[in-house]
Amino acid sequence: MFEGLRDKLSNAFKTLAGKGKITERNIEEAIQIVKTSLLAADVNYKVVKEFVEEIKKKALGEEVLKSLTPDQMFIKIVRDELIKLLGEKESFRLIHNPSYVMMVGLQGTGKTTSAAKIANYLKKQGKHPILVAADTYRPAAIDQLETLGKKINVPVITGDRKNALKIVEEAMKQVKDSGYDVVILDTAGRLHIDDEMMNELEKIKDMVNPDEILLTVDAMAGQDAVNSGKVFNERLDVSGFVVTKLDGDSRGGVILTIRYITGKPIKFVGVGEKIDDFDEFYPDRMANRILGLGDVLSLIEKVERELDQEKMQKMGEKFMRAEFTLDDFREQIKEIKKLGMDKILEALPGAPEVDLNTSEKELKKVEAIINSMTPEERNNPSIINASRKKRIANGSGTTVQDINKLLKSYEEMKKLMKMMKKGRMPFGLKGLKF
Ligand code: GDP
Ligand code: MG
Secondary structure (H helix, E strand, O other): OOOOHHHHHHHHHHOOOOOOEOOHHHHHHHHHHHHHHHHHOOOOHHHHHHHHHHHHHHHOOOEOOOOOOHHHHHHHHHHHHHHHHHOOOOOOOOOOOOEEEEEEOOOOOOHHHHHHHHHHHHHHOOOOEEEEEEOOOOOOHHHHHHHHHHHHOOOEEOOOOOOHHHHHHHHHHHHOOOOOOEEEEEEOOOOOOOHHHHHHHHHHHHHHOOOEEEEEEEHHHOHHHHHHHHHHHHHHOOOEEEEEOOOOOOOOHHHHHHHHHHOOOEEEEEOOOOOOOEEEOOHHHHHHHHOOOOOOHHHHHHHHHHOOHHHHHHHHHHHHOOOOOHHHHHHHHHHHHHOOOHHHHHHOOOOOOOOOOOOHHHHHHHHHHHHOOOHHHHHOHHHOOHHHHHHHHHHHOOOHHHHHHHHHHHHHHHHHHHHHHOOOOHHHHOOOOO
């Protein structure tokens, strides 16, 4: 989604770095980039127009915060506005016991798959969900749900397999006082909205009085999905959306538009065919993803909790240093371990794999190896050839493999540093407060 938007914006602002103020003239290009990107992502034209106007208003004459460059400031404004457009996070609300969750949506949008994903999600929270196969329109639909139910170990009620209303009625009887606390109904869709489908859904809704009516929409379907979402909502007053297939090459228009058009929140997103390819929807994280900031929000929170500002600053400066010797590397490993950041680095999107699984013992080994090197070798590891490796291994009581492993980690760390320098990592966004 929105490939390269962030880089383009940064480029547009390159000539401005340090000017300290955003003016009408110098944001024109950036505004245009945002507009083009949103339109290309299939965002509704009206939404784009309002969005862009809002950004312009906010950005104009805005004093650039001391710690930010103008492009970071602009990106921050875009980010805040995106979060507004995506809407507040709204949770999945189950009130009754048992509570009913109705899955509705056009054929192929992911109702059945999402029903199972939700059941699995609830199970993990210690709930006792049960599935109901009330899609009698497509013959294979009931079998499909049964198969999924087996996979996640959740029972599936199939009733007489013929009449959706009867199946639901049967299910209501079965779950009463059964200990199952959430009943998830899979219903029938159609290729296009039609009255027969809507009538059936309305009847089911009246029967079960659902706590949640979740409408699945396919992110790849673009504005068609938004339009059908609107009609479904008008008929059924849905409680929220599951936007599916966000893993595909969807252009993002659905996710950015549907709340604005319908007023209803996105509650979950489907990001693949597997049961676990499923997430609660977090507007802030989605905005980061759209802007190519990576899903770093929770990481940044963690960093901020664990590091005080000063330490962070020092660390950032080290990472930014042009030269990075093996001595620096050794210090770096120590510091990262001390701050418990190895896990954080591992979780960063796109980060090269730096082997930081260094136990105390291994850390000693690293120190021994580096101590056995000449200052020249430490400053310029590329001169370490085979015979030097042998000498170092002998001197440090290690093996040539150990030396190779260390040199490889060092190279990876250098790569990581470069990425941070380019601003693709949280430290590159030094001062950009989320
Ligand atoms: P239904 O007709 O609305 O019940 O849709 P299904 O649940 O049968 O899903 C239709 C197809 O979309 C199936 O092949 C699913 O595996 C696939 N699908 C559902 N959700 C996702 C998703 O989030 N990502 C991807 N890639 N495929 C999905
Ligand atoms: Mg289905």
